[in-house]
Amino acid sequence: MSYTLFYAPGAASMAVHWMLIEMDLVFNARLIDIDRGAQKAEEYLRLNPAGRVPTLLVDGVPHGESAALLMLLAERHPQAALAPAVGARERAPWLEMMVYLANTLLPAMRDWFYAGVDGDPQGADAVQALARRRIEKAWDRLNTLLADDRPYLLGGALSTADLLAVMLMRWSRNMPRPATTWPHLASYIQRMRARPAFVEVNAREGLTDWSNP
Ligand SMILES: N[C@@H](CCC(=O)N[C@@H](CS)C(=O)NCC(=O)O)C(=O)O
Incomplete structure (x- = not known):
């Protein structure tokens, strides 16, 4: 199996x-x-x-879409257990969460x-206002889910949903209300950012602005 990631x-x-780092796979990065x-x-x-x-x-065959790639990798490397097996109790909540996030x-x-690039720059403020409302509603939903002190979005096991969600949470860091201002998200983010593979991906991508102190 060979992998080249364009990032x-x-x-x-x-x-x-x-x-890819979390699973300890050999890959090229471009x-x-x-x-x-x-x-x-x-x-x-x-x-x-x-x-x-x-x-x-x-x-050698190109594929896109981040969520699909996470699911594909989980399927190709079941031993990494980053997705519940077909038929497992957590399978439906995992599918639901992946589709919700994506x-x-x-x-x-x-x-x-x-907003101003994909659409009309004159309408960008209204698009952003709606986007912000949707994003904050998502943080409300995930915060409520994590209120029972589960370590990961689906419960006791790390899954592709955590990787996707944390990446998206990172994107909110300069928004008016970053994900870190929701209490249960804050402790979840703290735990996820401590993962060696997360520290490593930040180092490899040269990112320094959203790590644990
Ligand atoms: N739905 C796509 C979204 C990909 C996407 O929007 N990527 C952005 C970076 S976060 C990009 O390539 N932006 C450059 C551009 O649109 O020109 C996915 O999840 O892979």
Whole structure:
């Protein structure tokens, strides 16, 4: 099995990068400078027609979409146990959480950061206001879930949902109300940021602005 990840520091590729490290897999990492538009280069568009990161070459075949890549990796490496097995009690809540994060929270984040780029700049404020409301509703929901002191989103075991959620929580760090201001999210984030693989992905991506003191 061979993997090459095309990533940008702190971008939607981060959860995939983190998972590859968490699973201790051998992979290549290729930096795409999205600030300079490298995601729109013809060569990259052949791999990822949307012109976005991440792209993961799996045995030479390109695939995109962060949540799908996390689920695919979990399926290809069941021994890492980052997804509940088919038929397990936690399988349905895991599927539900992955789709919720990918389908509700991630697009709201995209709207928050790209309102004036993906849409009409004149309407950007209204798009951002709605995005903010959706994002904060998601933090309310996850905060309530974690109020029973479960260590991970699905209960007792780390899963791809944690990697995706924590990456998204990181993105809120400069928002008016960052995820860290919700009490149960704050302690969850603290625990997740202490994971050696999270520390390592930050180091490899050169990120220093959202780590534990
Ligand atoms: N739904 C996609 C979203 C990917 C995405 O929006 N990536 C951003 C970085 S976080 C990107 O590539 N931005 C550059 C651009 O849109 O030009 C996923 O989850 O993989």
